[in-house]
Amino acid sequence: MQTQTSRIQQDLETLATYTSTPGQGVTRSSYSKEDTMAKEYLIGEMEKLHLHIYQDSVGTIFGRREGTIPDAPVVMFGSHYDSVVHGGAFDGAAGTVAALEVMRVLTEEHFCNDYPLELILMNAEEGATFGPCTGVTNSRAMVGTLTMEELRTVKNRFGQTKLEAMKEYGLNPDLASCVRKPGSIKNFVELHVEQGPVLDQAQVDVGLIRYLAGIGRYTLRFHGQTADSTAPMSSRKDALVAAAAFIQAFDAQIKALGEDVTGMMGKLDITPNSNQFVPERVEGKIEIRTFSKAITETTDFKQLIQTILDEVSHKYGIACELEEIRRVGYSNPTGPSIMNGDNVEKLRSICDHLGYRYLEINNGTGHDSMIMTDFCDTNMIYVPSRNHGVSHCPEEFTDYESIKKGADVLLEFIKEISKA
Template sequence: MLTQTNRIQKDLETLASYTSTPGHGVTRSSYSKEDTLAKEYLIKEMKKLHLDVYEDGIGTIFGRREGTLTDAPVVMFGSHYDSVVNGGAFDGAAGTVAALEVMRVLTEEQYENDYPMELILMNAEEGATFGPCTGVTNSRAMVGTLTMKELNTVKNRFGQTKLEAMKEYGLNPDLKSCIRRPGSIKNFVEMHIEQGPVLDREQTEIGLIEYLAGIGRYTVRFYGKTGDSTAPMDSRKDALVAAAAFIQEFDRQIKALGPDVTGMVGKLDIAPNSNQFVPEYAEGKIEIRTFRKEIIETTDFKQLIQNILDKVSWEYHIN
């Protein structure tokens, strides 16, 4: 008979095997073949516990264990099982497997719960599959903020819209049916890996989340003038050099705000993106996060970015 540790290890190793990039991390994109394999495995494990297993109109899996109280709000716990490209084996999966193991133990101990309990397993929480601002699909469906416009607009790396990928997966989304009415969920508990180095640095095994980071995303564009690699240095309008200057100054100013805010230019698109030509265009994607409401109230990040852009534009003679 497998111990709890053995069961958890088996679950994690099994889920990690459902990847489109073997040997290069876990890539289990939403609505993919690997998603289907993971989903089938998790449903099989839930059915062993005689849970009431069902799926909502966006593809979220639930395993319900009734309680002694009638018409009571549900205690919900679980996580997501999709991944980013070349991701780790524990991001999302750790919380998914931990919640599954909790249900196993409750069943083994013949625990009698008062409130109904639901194991929730989500397959589209990462934004990596369809791009920035398209994540937490399952969660947004439950609170009613997911739209059909998004499903018909955003595309994955294969060129499929979210809706097309869903239908190929065998899912015909019904957004209205996913919405949970206010008060129907008593608690939601999710165990998750730490996505920063704080606990590891402090050698602390576990932490409790007090609040989630606020996120600001911005796009900055630099327009220069293309030229051959032989163009004299003093005549160039290099969009990438200007972007580099912006990044350095932006990094300096964000650091100056203190430890409660983070920010970076994490993505660059460059044209013509060749070692033979002076870049005529550069586009950067900025992400800012903060855990303190006071930071947002006292700092106008849009104006901060604009001021740096104005300075760089004047200094490097670009738009």
């Protein structure tokens, strides 16, 4: 049994037409008209397979295929189909389509699964819709960490809260009803485009994931005093000089923690941004990534940042602010997500059997799988991203044959783990 490239291409090209920005990439925001159109198409394809189709109260679509073992935990596989504004046609959608194609082949070949199978299609993975740390909505609802506080407070670019957008979309969120019982999911499996250049540069077919990095984010503000470029150096309160001093000290502190953690202040907004005036205000954003649970458990990153800020504030005579950007109910940084190691070995064997070249890869991007790792055995399959690995833009591209190879690996893996 193998998947069909032509059907994968047809699905992806059809989904790409459901965009609010034709000719300017794919914009399919959660709870939008385009979301509805994509959902209707996907449900139509699922109906052809005679699956039991149902939707939870936050909009997650499931297509269930019963197994031979009554009341057994489910093998769940799929991804998301929403996109960022002016995004690409492959992020999320490739995994959604690959999972749909796997279910098609299993149905056509009358495969006998012991554990029930559930195709999962999620419509609110992208945090860009409602702001940082508001993504992976559907998976958080399943594991019980999505909150009504978030739904009532975060807003999209149109000024709607997530709750308002959900209700306009036709949902009435009952978060308690979405939560899966512990032990009810045997495995969660997601295929995704890499969103990086490693697999393409290595000329391999498949990436096998062992870890997804934990993520921490913070906003810093430095308040100085504007002055003309002729102002004496001794009298200045230069917010940018203070920010530069912070960056240097923060970089040294992160390096001192070792190779298991990275961090930077990679975005600066300067006011006034002019060579003629002393900067009076700088806002910067920090991002921390780590593959070490020990680091997140033993290091208070907020206090580390605050200590450096206090030193900078005292030295340069300016006010500094620290604001956490964090997901409600989660630590900042979050801990790294660890995939099931035994299943990684199974995936290696499958790749060898199929003759597909593979590479074990740890990646810093966030996916619904990172939410699921603490709830059930979870694994990810990556397929190469072309064009130097660019993503979240119209130039995002993965060739259809590459997705087919990833889907073949997914198919064989689902067959193996769904047997008693």
